[in-house]
Structures are given as C-alpha cells and as structure tokens.
Amino acid sequence: MITGRMTGALRDAGLSALIALGLFAPLIGLLTENGEHGLGLRGRPFAVAVVVVLVFLGRLIMLSRAPRTVAARAEGPGLAMRRAGRALAPALLVFALLLPLGGSRYYVDLATLVLTYIMLGWGLNVVVGLAGLLDLGYVAFYAVGAYSYALLAEAFGLGFWTCLPLAGIMAAFAGILLGFPVLRLRGDYLAIVTLAFGEIIRIVLINWVSLTHGPSGITGIPRPTLFGLAFSMDGGAGTFAGFFDIEPETIQRVTFLYYVILALALVTNWFTLRLRRTPLGRAWEALREDETACRSLGINVTNTKLTAFAIGAMFGGFAGAFFATRQAFISPESFTFIESATVLAIVVLGGLGSQLGVALAAIVMVGGLELLRSFLSFLAENLGSDLFAGIANELPLYRMLVFGLALVVVMVLRPRGMVSTRVPTVTLGPA
Amino acid sequence: MLAAAGLTMRFGGLTAVADLSFEARAGEITAVIGPNGAGKTTVFNCITGFYKPSEGRIALTHPNGARFALDRMQGHRIASRARVARTFQNIRLFAGMTVLENLLVAQHNALMGASGFSLLAVLGTGRYRAAEAQGREKARHWLDRIGLIDRADAPAGELPYGAQRRLEVARAMCIDPVMLCLDEPAAGLNPRETDVLNNLLLGIRDDGCSLLLIEHDMGVVMRISDHIVVLDHGKKIADGSPAEIRADPAVIAAYLGEGDEDGVAA
Structure with a gap:
C-alpha cells in the first residue's frame, strides 16, 4: 500500500x-x-x-x-487566524502612521505609491465589490481626476485643496456619464463597455491637443500646500521650511505627500465602511446578489447603479488629483489599461468587498513587486559563487514570473480572495 | 381591489395571454391556476411590471381609495407606490446577505427617506438610527412569524429550502404591501412545511393584505383560496369559488382531469 x-x-x-x-x-x-x-x-x-x-x-x-479534504478547505480560517486578522488592520494603520519616521525616502515613496493603489482599490471596491458591476475602465476616472486638477490649476491657478473636491465631482460626473449607457448591461457585456470607456477617455486625452497638450502631457502641476505653506526649496518666508525655520529638504515634501494620500485613503475607507451600513450600501449588495428581486422590492435600480458608479468614480478622481500633484507631470501614458487591470486584480485578489483584503493585496501587488525587485537585485549582487553567478545576474528579470506564480497560488488556495469573510452590515440586537 | 380588463400579452407571434379579464377582491386570497404554459406567470409579470402588457388595463384600488394604473407604471414604482409585492417561482433571495439584511433591504425606500438618501446615515445622525431600529423591529416581527428569529444573522442562502420560501414571503411583506403576489409558494415543500405556509398566508390575509396566488398544489389552492381563476392557453375558462371550480366541467376537462385523485379530492 x-x-x-x-x-x-x-x-x-x-x-x-x-x-x-x-x-x-x-x-x-x-x-x-x-x-x-x-x-x-x-x-x-x-x-x-x-x-x-x-x-x-x-x-x-x-x-x-x-x-487536504474539501471540507477542511471550506472551513476557512481558524479562530486564531481570525483573531490575528482583527489585530491586523490596526497594526497596519500604526505602521503606516509611523513609516516616515524611518526617514528613508525610498520606502516613503514606495508607500505613497502603494497607498495610491489602495485608495484606487477601495474606490473600485464600491463598484465591483459591493454593487457587483464589473468595471474594466476604472482608470478613466483616475485620468479625469488627474486632468481636472492639472487643467484647473493651469487655467485658473487654483491650488490642490480647492481642486481636490472639484476633481472628485468631475470624476463622479464621468461615472454617471458611463453609467447611463450601461444601465441595462450585466456581466461580460458591462465589462466590455467599461473597457471601451477607459480607452475612449485615454484617446480623447491624446487627441484633444488644444486642451490637454496631447501626448506631451501637462507639466508644472503645482504641489499641495500645508495651510498655505509651500514645500519649495528656496526656504523663503511663505514656505514650510521658512515658517518653521529649518533647512528645506525634499524629504519634507515627500513625507507630506505621503500623509496626504494616507489621509485621503483613510477617508475613503471610513466613508465606504459607513456607506455599506446605510440603506444605499445594502441596496448595492442586494443589487449584486439579485437585480430582479431588488426591482420587485421597489428599489430604483437605475439610481442605485448610478450612485455606485458616481461614488466609485469620485474616489478614483481624488486619487487622480493626488497622482497629478505628486508627479507634477501627467500624460495619457499614465492611464493605460494595465492600470485598470492592476486595480481590478487588487480588488479580486484581496477579496471582493473586503476593505482589509484590498489593502493587503495592494501591499503585496505593488509594494511586494517592487520589494521583490530590490531583493533580487540584492541577491544578484551578493551571490558571489560561480555556481549561480549566471542565474543570479538575471534574477531581477524573473520578478514578473515569480509574481505571476504568486497570484496563481493565491487564487488556487483562496479562490475568493485573501479575505473572503463578509461581515453583516446589521445584526439583530437583544429584544 | 385589482381588476384586469382585456389583458393581452404577445411575444412575437405567440399570444401568451389573450383578452383576460378578472378581479381580485380586497381581503381575499385569489388563486390563478391552470396547466403548465397557460400564461399564469405572464399575468403575474404584467401585474408586477416586469412585462408591459400588449393590450388591456390593470387597475389597482387601495383601501383608502387611491387608484393606480399598473400597466402604465415603472417596475419599481409598482412596489414602492402601488404597494404590490411579489415572490418568485425560483426563490430569489439575496443569498450572500444575512436573513435580517434581506428584510432590511425590503424596507429600502422607507429607510432611504429617513436617512436623507444615506447621507445622514453616513454621518450617523440619531434620526437614522431611530429609523433603523424601527426597521429592525419590523424585521423581528416577521422573523417571529416565520419562525426564523434564531437564524437572523445567518446567510439567507444557507437556510433550508422551506425556510427560504417563508423568508421570501416575509421579505415581500416588509414593503408593507396592500397586495401580495405569490408565484408557486408551495413548490417543493413537504406536507408539514406546506401547512406552515398555509397558516402564514391565511394570517397575512387576516391582517388585511390581499393575496394573489399561482399554485400547482391543489391541496393548497382548495384549502386557502377564497376565489379561483382558471386559465388555459392564455384564456380564462372559469372563475368562481373553490366549490364552483371543483364542479365546473370545463375545468375538469382541461386541467384537473377526470378521476385525478390528488387533484379534486383535496
């Protein structure tokens, strides 16, 4: 035997x-x-x-x-795992708050990038995770937000904090604009139209040269200020360094940008978590489960879908405005389909509808990929032995392979995403 | 209460319902029966706004005298304004959501109003909290009635089949309907579950809600109906009390079949 x-x-x-x-x-x-x-x-x-x-x-x-038996697999995480999971979110938050104290520009920059994707993931989660509307063109709203800020700043000299809500509103309008034609579509058909919408926005940005400067993009987008204090290098009276009488350094601006996106992401998270517990949030989830039943209960399916598109798009717009101010330069190149795909992968990998899952997936997918690259470079430099020298030098080239493998493994082991448990929005209290 | 006049529904060349007129009276259980393909569900879909009838009128009169032309209303308004609720032949619960959430989604419009289209709810104002507590109480009332109070926080999809049927009825009742349309509520239930369902439906009628019922289980139809409409090939062939229908030769010929034991005997 x-x-x-x-x-x-x-x-x-x-x-x-x-x-x-x-x-x-x-x-x-x-x-x-x-x-x-x-x-x-x-x-x-x-x-x-x-x-x-x-x-x-x-x-x-x-x-x-x-x-492993099928039953064991279906059982899900054990009690210890779940307890660890509950502590994970606060731990991540503390880590995120303290991260810039490390003083490493590389890690703060990387964390800013990760947080941008977390925010995009949380925004898309409203549309895909809660309302169940598969959106392959989410990058369109990111682009609308970024260009709204860049163009408003260029044409009217408005600052970041004035433009941030405007960028969100513009993106929300774009969301409603997309929502109308796709109201009757579901599943695959919806996905195709949203994919097209993402491409349309990008191509309009490339070809509407008189407004957007076409492929050459927009440069010199103003940086955000802290209550009117700029983060410029001259150290004058109106700047952050000048006001606090310290030496102006780039890391100050980088750290400030980091805290801005952290705050934006946390607001997104708070808003989404609260919204999920409102009638609207429950209607979104009901819509995902069964649209016909929603209609029979008197829920206006049209409005419910449009609000999901609008609110999801609004968060994308905020993230876009932040992206523009961080880069100080945007061009249509930044808003390709691969961005939509990455954000969607983050949402699916993390677990549809799970805020913590999306954050974890963004950390793994964006941060992990970058850390993997630097780790492999490190290995390549330090593996001196002749035996592996040949392979070691090429290790960084294998990062996408390793990464793809990791994605497959996660999907095989946890087909419903990293965090697949759903917390009820309401429980029956004591009588 | 509900009056259909000259109702006709054509799908391309097929006429599913032809010139149907019937009436469902207030405070009664009206059953629509007929062989498979007779057009029963089509009639239901016309009443509840899922189809637009090709011809004819469907008028609903509320107990307070308000009148609604259902054939001209948008689907979701029939539930929210005219207060006609329905269940489905294949259960359509929100399977991933909990039992309680299912019942709260049904109170969507009432809660939306109280929550300032959810904006106040996001900010957590007291007015919304009071409204939600009220919604939970209504849900609790219905959970008590359908005997699912212990499963309130379980996902609806995990309930046994019979419990899902009852939950769907309770969910429909949470929109405070004046008329409840049930599409084969007893399908797939065992005799004991059927009895529980019968009592539930009779209780709903006694509370003052009118019921319109499609059912194949003649036991259920004969026991709880006050009035029966018989369809065959999209046409009405009989209309009357259960006793009259049982004796109607046209019905026996078309549907019940002669000597059909589990049919007329019940």
Missing part, C-alpha cells in the same frame, strides 16, 4: 521534473552571448539540472503531505 503510494508519487514527481526540463532547458539552459563572430549561444546544463532537481524534490514534498 505504502510502496504503491511511493511509486505513484515518484512517477508524478518525475513527470513534473520532465515538464520542468522542457520548460527551463530553453529558458535557463541557453544563454545568448556576444562572441567574436556576433551573437553566440552558451549552454548551461548544470543550472538546468539544479532547477529540475528542485522541482522534483518540491513535488515529492508536496505529495507526501496529507491531502
């Missing part, structure tokens, strides 16, 4: 190793080199052998573990 299982496992592992051989022989085993007579090929049989053996052993270890 046991020997039978052993042979089965060995055969399975051997098969995996064979597939690995076929896959990695050309990927790793062949290296192109600039030789004397032009481009030459160098074989690396040893590196391939190492990878194949690793796959063989890995598969064996995987098979030797007791198979």
